[in-house]
Ligand SMILES: Nc1ncnc2c1ncn2[C@@H]1O[C@H](COP(=O)(O)OP(=O)(O)OP(=O)(O)O)[C@@H](O)[C@H]1O
C-alpha cells in the first residue's frame with residue numbers, strides 16, 4: 400500500500416538561552432496506510448517532539464513531512480488547520496477537554512468545527528453517541544469532564560479524535576495515566592480502529608502496548624536506532640509477541 404506519511408531528513412532544533420539543542424537529527428521513515436506504529440525510546444529522546452512535528456502540531460526546523468501526498472511543512476496555517484481537523488485525530492496527554500461542556504459536547508466539537516461531512520448538528524451528535532456506545536462510555540455522555548474516571552476520559556478522547564473519521568490517529572502515551580485494566584481496554588479499542596482501517600502512530604513506554612502494534616521505531620537521542628516488525632503470524636499469543644519485543648528492546652539497551 401501507498402505511504403500515508405513520509406518523513407525525510409526531519410530536524411528539530413530548540414533554542415534555549417541562546418544555546419541550540421538539536422532534538423531530531425535527520426529522521427527518516429514512512430508509514431503505510433493501515434499500519435499501527437509505536438514509537439519507543441528513553442525519556443527525552445525526542446518521541447513527543449517527533450509526533451508533534453509529523454502531525455503538524457509544531458513546525459520542523461528542516462526536512463519534509465509528506466502526508467497523503469502533501470508536504471505539510473509548506474502548507475499555510477489555514478490549510479494545515481483544515482487538514483489536521485479533517486484528516487488527523489489526536490490523543491495527547493496535555494490536551495484537555497473544555498470544562499464548560501459535557502463529555503458528549505466535547506466529543507462532537509471537532510465535527511461542529513469541520514465542514515468535512517456535511518452532516519447536520521443532530522447527525523453529528525448521533526455520530527458522537529454512536530462512538531461513545533462503541534467505546535462503552537455512553538452512560539457518561541451528559542457528565543461534566545470532572546465526573547468521569549481516567550479511563551473513561553481517555554476513551555472519550557479517542558471518541559473525540561475519531562469524530563471526523565480521520566485517516567490517521569496520533570497518540571502520545573494514550574495509556575500512560577491508566578492502570579493495567581483501563582490500559583488494556585483502551586488498547587483493545589485502538590486495535591479495533593486500526594483493524595477498521597485507521598492508521599495509528601503512537602508513543603508508548605509500555606512494551607505490552609507496543610506489542611499490539613505492527614511496527615516499533617526505537618528512538619535514541621533524536622535518531623531512529625532500530626526498527627522492529629511484529630511477526631505477521633496472527634495466531635501468535637500476545638505474551639509471545641511481548642517476549643520477542645522485550646528481547647529486541649533489551650538488545651537496544653532499553
Ligand atoms: N518546547 C521546547 N523547548 C525547548 N526544549 C524542548 C521543548 N520541548 C522539548 N524539549 C526538549 O527536547 C528533548 C526531547 O523532548 P521530548 O518531549 O520529545 O522527549 P520524549 O522522548 O517525549 O520524552 P518522555 O518519554 O519523557 O516524554 C528534551 O531534552 C526536552 O527537554
Ligand SMILES: [Mg+2]
Nearest residue numbers: 446447448602
Ligand atoms: Mg514525551
